[in-house]
Amino acid sequence: MRAALLPISxxxxxxxxxxxxxxxxxxxxxxxxxxxxxFGIAGRTARSWxxxxxxxxxxxxxxxxxxxxxxxxxGRMQFVDIKVGPLxxxxxxxxxxxxxxxxxxxxxxxxxxxxxxEQLRDRLAARGEARLAGL
Amino acid sequence: xxxxxVDATPWSTPRRLHPLSPLxxxxxxxxxxxxxxxxxxxxxxxxxxxxxxxAPGAVALLGILVxxxxxxxxxxxxxxxDSGVFVRQSRTARFDRIQAVDIDQPLVTRMFGLAELRVQxxxxxxxxxxxxxxxxxxAAKLRAYLLERATGTAPAVRVTEPQHATVLATxxxxxxxxxxxxxxxxxxxxSAVVAAPPAHHAPQFPPLxxxxxxxxxxxxxxxxxxxxxxxxxxxxxRFIASLLLSGPVWAAALVLASGVVMFLLWGAAAVxxxxxxxxxxxxxxxxxxxxxxxxxxxxxxxxxxLRHGLLNRFAQTIPPGRVQAYxxxxxxxxxxxxxxxxxxxxxxxxxxxxxxxxxxxxxxxLPVVPREIAFHLVTYLTGADVLDKTLAPAPTRARWRVxxxxxxxxxxxxxxxxxxxxxxxxxxYAIVPHAKVQSIALHQGPWQRALRxxxxxxxxxxxxxxxxxxQRDATEAAEFVSRQxxxxxxxxxxxxAANRQLA
Numbered sequence: 001m002r003a004a005l006l007p008i009s010x011x012x013x014x015x016x017x018x019x020x021x022x023x024x025x026x027x028x029x030x031x032x033x034x035x036x037x038x039f040g041i042a043g044r045t046a047r048s049w050x051x052x053x054x055x056x057x058x059x060x061x062x063x064x065x066x067x068x069x070x071x072x073x074x075g076r077m078q079f080v081d082i083k084v085g086p087l088x089x090x091x092x093x094x095x096x097x098x099x100x101x102x103x104x105x106x107x108x109x110x111x112x113x114x115x116x117x118e119q120l121r122d123r124l125a126a127r128g129e130a131r132l133a134g135l
Numbered sequence: 136x137x138x139x140x141v142d143a144t145p146w147s148t149p150r151r152l153h154p155l156s157p158l159x160x161x162x163x164x165x166x167x168x169x170x171x172x173x174x175x176x177x178x179x180x181x182x183x184x185x186x187x188x189x190a191p192g193a194v195a196l197l198g199i200l201v202x203x204x205x206x207x208x209x210x211x212x213x214x215x216x217d218s219g220v221f222v223r224q225s226r227t228a229r230f231d232r233i234q235a236v237d238i239d240q241p242l243v244t245r246m247f248g249l250a251e252l253r254v255q256x257x258x259x260x261x262x263x264x265x266x267x268x269x270x271x272x273x274a275a276k277l278r279a280y281l282l283e284r285a286t287g288t289a290p291a292v293r294v295t296e297p298q299h300a301t302v303l304a305t306x307x308x309x310x311x312x313x314x315x316x317x318x319x320x321x322x323x324x325x326s327a328v329v330a331a332p333p334a335h336h337a338p339q340f341p342p343l344x345x346x347x348x349x350x351x352x353x354x355x356x357x358x359x360x361x362x363x364x365x366x367x368x369x370x371x372x373r374f375i376a377s378l379l380l381s382g383p384v385w386a387a388a389l390v391l392a393s394g395v396v397m398f399l400l401w402g403a404a405a406v407x408x409x410x411x412x413x414x415x416x417x418x419x420x421x422x423x424x425x426x427x428x429x430x431x432x433x434x435x436x437x438x439x440x441l442r443h444g445l446l447n448r449f450a451q452t453i454p455p456g457r458v459q460a461y462x463x464x465x466x467x468x469x470x471x472x473x474x475x476x477x478x479x480x481x482x483x484x485x486x487x488x489x490x491x492x493x494x495x496x497x498x499x500x501l502p503v504v505p506r507e508i509a510f511h512l513v514t515y516l517t518g519a520d521v522l523d524k525t526l527a528p529a530p531t532r533a534r535w536r537v538x539x540x541x542x543x544x545x546x547x548x549x550x551x552x553x554x555x556x557x558x559x560x561x562x563x564y565a566i567v568p569h570a571k572v573q574s575i576a577l578h579q580g581p582w583q584r585a586l587r588x589x590x591x592x593x594x595x596x597x598x599x600x601x602x603x604x605x606q607r608d609a610t611e612a613a614e615f616v617s618r619q620x621x622x623x624x625x626x627x628x629x630x631x632a633a634n635r636q637l638a
Contacts, residue, residue, distance in 0.1 A: 056624050067584070069577040071620050075627055076573045101257065101482065102573035102594035104601075 007034050051109050056131075058098070058124065060107055072107045075131035076100045080121045084114070096120055143280050145273075149206035149217065155247050156268035157198035162243050164194040207266055214254060214281065216264055228256050228264050233285035234457050234483035235438075236278045240271075240448040250274040254281060255483025257596070263483060278452060282437040285454050340364055340434065343515060363435035366512065367504055373474070374428065377503035380468040384423060390416040427502040432512075439516075441500065456630070457481055458516065459571045460600040461500075463509045463564040470562070475506040477513070480598025498599045513566055519551035521566055526556055532586050533606040546604040551626075553593060553619065555604050565602040567593055569619070569626035577616050579609065591615055 008031055015027040044064055052059040057073040083095045094117040098107040112120065197220070205218040213227040237253040244251060244267075252274045254264040269277070343366075378384050394413035397405045406413060428445035438454040459480040469475065477500040484498060501509065510522040526545030533541045545556040553572075555565045572593045579589040589612035593602040607615065 057620055065581050067577075067579040069616070070574055071576075071616060072574040073620070073624055073627070075624070100573040100594070101596045103597045104592070104594040105574040105576075107574060 008038075046111055049110060053123075058107070060109060070105065070107045072098055072100060072105060073131075074124065074127040077124060077128035077132070080124050080128070082114075082117050082121055098124070143209050146207070146209035146277065149208040149215075151206055152202060152266060153249055153268040153270060154202070155249065157195065157202045159243055159247065159249070159268055160198040160201070161195045163241075164198075168194075209277075209280070214264060216266070226264065228254055230281065230284035232256050233281060233454070235451060235453045235481055236281050236285075237452070238271075238274050238278055238450045240444075240450075242446045244268060245446075245448060252277060255481070257482035279437065282452055282454055343511075362437070363433045363440065365431060365433045366439075366515075367432045367501055367508060369427070369430040369501065369503055371429065373503060374430065375424075376472070377469065377474060378420075378423060380466075380472065380474075381423075382466065382468065384420055387416040387419045391420070427499065430502055432501055439500075443502075453479075453481055459567070459595045459598060460602060461513050461517070461566040462600040463506070463513065463566070464558075465506060465562040467560050469503070473506055474503050475509040476503060477501040477509045478599050480595055480600045482596045482598075484598065510564075517552050517566065517568055519549050519566075519568075521552070521554055521564070524549065524554055526554065529606040530588070530608050533588055536582050536586055536588060537606055541606065544605045546607065548615070548619065548622070553602065553604075555593075555602050557603065557605055565600055567595055567600070567602045569622045570630040571595055572619065572623040575616055575619055575623075577612060583609075589613070591619075593619070 011027050011031040011034065015024045015031065018024050018027065041064075045062075048064050049060075049062040051061070056075075057071050060070045060072070062068055078099050078101060080099070081097050083097055084093075085095075088094060092114065093111045094114045095108055095110040096112055096117050098105070100107070109117075109120075200220045201218070204220050204223075205216070207214070207216045209215070210227075213229045215225065215227045217223065217225045233254055234257050235255040237251075237255070239251045239253060240249075241251070248271055249268045250271045252266040252269055254266075256263060266274075266277075391413055394406055394409075394416070425445040425447065426449070427443050430441070430443040433440045433442075435452075438452055438457070441449070441451040441453075443449050459482060462478040462480075464476045464478065465474070466476070478498045479500045480498060501512070504512075507522070513521050524547045526547045529537075529541050529544040531541075533544070537544075540557070540559050543557055543559050543562060547554045552566050552568050557563055557565075573596065574594045576592045576594065577589055578592065583589055583606070587609045588606050589609045590606060591604040591612050593604075595602065604612070604615065
């Protein structure tokens with residue numbers, strides 16, 4: 001959704017500064033279309049996030065155009081935390097972030113219901129503790 | 136190993152660093168201020184004065200306060216440093232979190248027979264512990280103790296009899312017993328304690344897979360400890376030649392030369408504005424030259440030991456099993472001579488290990504060696520034959536995506552490691568043991584999907600080595616991910632079991 005902010009704000013600015021009402025209406029219509037397009041893409045992107053708890057590791061998949069799949073073994077999880085930003089709090093969702101010793105791992109699951117995120121965190125933490133290995 | 140062999144009682148009560156440390160700190164600060172003042176004077180002509188005069192006094196006072204308030208001690212489980220003049224801070228490092236121990240000797244410190252001891256820790260924000268200014272012999276003893284407590288995974292090297300305890304426990308000071316000291320001099324960074332044990336106590340090293348004489352043409356490196364043997368020495372001639380064949384060095388030399396020409400043609404005014412650029416170019420060349428001069432790599436029961444440096448000397452010890460990944464780089468010009476550079480990722484050094492160097496610099500295992508030696512060394516250290524591995528190339532259709540780079544991509548995996556090759560100008564081989572893989576990612580962009588390609592990344596701890604299997608066949612890549620997950624799980628379990636047995 002963040003990607004949509006720039007074109008839409010540009011269109012709004014253009015609509016406000018043009019003199020003729022016809023041009024303003026056209027620009028507003030284009031703005032609505034862009035918004036709808038991005039909203040659709042954002043929805044599909046959000047739905048593309050999938051995760052699967054396997055016996056030894058967690059599998060996370062996401063992306064439509066750029067597909068990414070991450071496998072994080074439970075034994076490699078150093079800690080798991082839940083992040084809730086201001087916008088996320090308003091919408092009642094939370095992001096689960098998994099940390100390994102590798103910074104590149106970037107394993108997270110956004111858009112979870114807070115209760116479910118907590119359950120998942122506790123489950124993952126318990127599994128990680130059972131299998132945690134040295135570096 | 137049966138208990139620690141170095142007596143830790145001298146450090147059981149909190150101790151201060153060497154009393155000379157405020158003085159050395161002052162010299163260091165003044166030198167830094169001098170360089171700064173020099174740049175300012177040349178840059179804007181004039182100014183300064185009071186600040187430059189008052190600063191050293193303030194720094195000296197602060198240095199004495201810092202020294203008075205800084206103590207370190209070794210407890211049963213950890214190394215502890217208490218410091219802070221106004222805000223007290225107590226930091227502890229558990230032995231099993233130690234990733235490597237360095238003994239560095241910057242020129243000034245070295246002139247006073249002192250050394251800096253640095254303990255690299257994995258995780259956390261402060262990733263290293265620094266003991267500035269301890270006596271050389273004490274630093275070496277403390278290092279031996281810490282390394283012994285920081286047992287990594289099962290080492291390839293085993294001490295035949297653990298009864299060498301008495302030998303090490305009564306290690307003489309370098310000064311007091313010169314008879315048993317084989318090589319001690321002002322130039323021996325962190326190798327002051329060198330005692331010769333009875334011959335039957337010497338560790339049994341497995342045979343090297345390559346002729347040591349090739350790697351080791353320049354005679355015995357300085358200050359070998361009794362439990363140590365050389366692996367590779369970089370001869371000075373080859374080292375200097377490698378600098379002459381290095382692109383970045385040429386670029387810096389060009390910058391410097393243009394500065395000199397400008398100075399000669401138009402005088403000081405022409406160069407004063409961009410003086411810092413020329414200065415930086417000069418510093419870069421000098422640093423490249425002096426930092427890796429006289430590089431030796433040895434192997435001991437404590438792990439791999441690196442020693443290098445012309446004026447500032449560095450000695451770095453990495454316990455066995457702490458290397459996360461290897462990278463062999465063959466830059467374009469070096470390929471003419473058949474040379475390569477060997478880099479490693481060690482967990483504690485992610486930000487350069489606090490040695491005033493970037494993380495790429497802190498990670499050099501060998502700055503320049505014949506490529507066969509580099510491959511043989513990785514083979515020896517990982518136990519997997521890297522040189523003889525036939526790398527599977529990327530599919531032909533990948534040329535539509537990456538052009539001439541396709542031919543450089545290759546990957547292979549065996550029972551112990553994954554090898555990935557890439558790079559057109561500087562050819563790179565990344566090697567990671569299965570047990571060191573933290574997580575695995577599969578990427579596929581729209582172009583790749585159209586061509587049925589995908590890329591796989593193996594994540595290791597933060598460091599210079601990145602392991603990427605680029606542009607593989609999509610089904611092959613997916614299969615690789617699932618098989619690699621399994622392999623890594625198995626290898627990690629095996630390593631953990633070995634660790635538990637050792638502990």
